[in-house]
Amino acid sequence: EVQLVQSGAEVKKPGESLKISCKGSGYSFTSYWIGWVRQMPGKGLEWMGIIYPGDSDTRYSPSFQGQVTISADKSISTAYLQWSSLKASDTAMYYCVRHSRDYGNDYWGQGTLVTVSS
Amino acid sequence: DIQMTQSPSSLSASVGDRVTITCQASQDISNYLNWYQQKPGKAPKLLIYDASNLETGVPSRFSGSGSGTDFTFTISSLQPEDIATYYCQQYDNLLITFGQGTRLEIK
Numbered sequence: 001e002v003q004l005v006q007s008g009a010e011v012k013k014p015g016e017s018l019k020i021s022c023k024g025s026g027y028s029f030t031s032y033w034i035g036w037v038r039q040m041p042g043k044g045l046e047w048m049g050i051i052y053p054g055d056s057d058t059r060y061s062p063s064f065q066g067q068v069t070i071s072a073d074k075s076i077s078t079a080y081l082q083w084s085s086l087k088a089s090d091t092a093m094y095y096c097v098r099h100s101r102d103y104g105n106d107y108w109g110q111g112t113l114v115t116v117s118s
Numbered sequence: 119d120i121q122m123t124q125s126p127s128s129l130s131a132s133v134g135d136r137v138t139i140t141c142q143a144s145q146d147i148s149n150y151l152n153w154y155q156q157k158p159g160k161a162p163k164l165l166i167y168d169a170s171n172l173e174t175g176v177p178s179r180f181s182g183s184g185s186g187t188d189f190t191f192t193i194s195s196l197q198p199e200d201i202a203t204y205y206c207q208q209y210d211n212l213l214i215t216f217g218q219g220t221r222l223e224i225k
Contacts, residue, residue: 035214044219045154045162045205050212059212062119095161102168104152104209108161 004109022096029077030054124217141206
């Protein structure tokens with residue numbers, strides 16, 4: 001069974017750093033892209049970027065380029081999304097997704113809620 | 119970026135009604151269009167992939183059609199459990215984009 005299991009909810013202060021994770025199982029982790037999607041409270045879905053764990057090829061949406069870093073450790077089948085300096089506007093639910101050319105985003109993680117507040 | 123224009127933004131319908139949502143891409147995306155359902159507090163769920171293919175386990179009252187720039191998502195007979203927000207998504211390239219979403223309510 002394909003699963004994407006994300007790390008737990010985080011409460012941080014502005015200016016702090018954060019790295020959240022997404023562990024894949026039940027499939028070949030290096031054969032599919034892993035993407036990240038933001039959903040701010042009460043809002044729609046926003047595409048942030050994507051990584052191919054097989055060779056670490058990474059692409060960012062222009063809106064998120066320079067704001068976050070996407071990485072992956074294929075040895076432990078885990079992808080990451082990190083911030084060096086959080087802002088209150090980063091408060092949102094973040095989902096990781098498995099992506100393929102044939103099916104698009106077919107599997108989603110359960111989401112990680114990030115709250116940034118002083 | 120490819121822009122996805124989804125309409126309507128909200129919709130109220132009665133149980134048993136036929137419901138239609140449209141999505142228009144700003145350029146040709148072939149069939150690289152998915153539809154997702156999101157219920158409150160839950161992750162989105164894939165319903166239709168490649169514009170018209172029903173994901174395994176999804177009820178047959180859901181369907182999708184279209185290609186190129188114009189796409190349609192239909193619920194043939196609305197059920198109470200279909201109350202959710204629906205999103206289209208294009209994946210013609212890796213700069214993936216979503217429609218704005220359609221909030222579906224029961225009248």
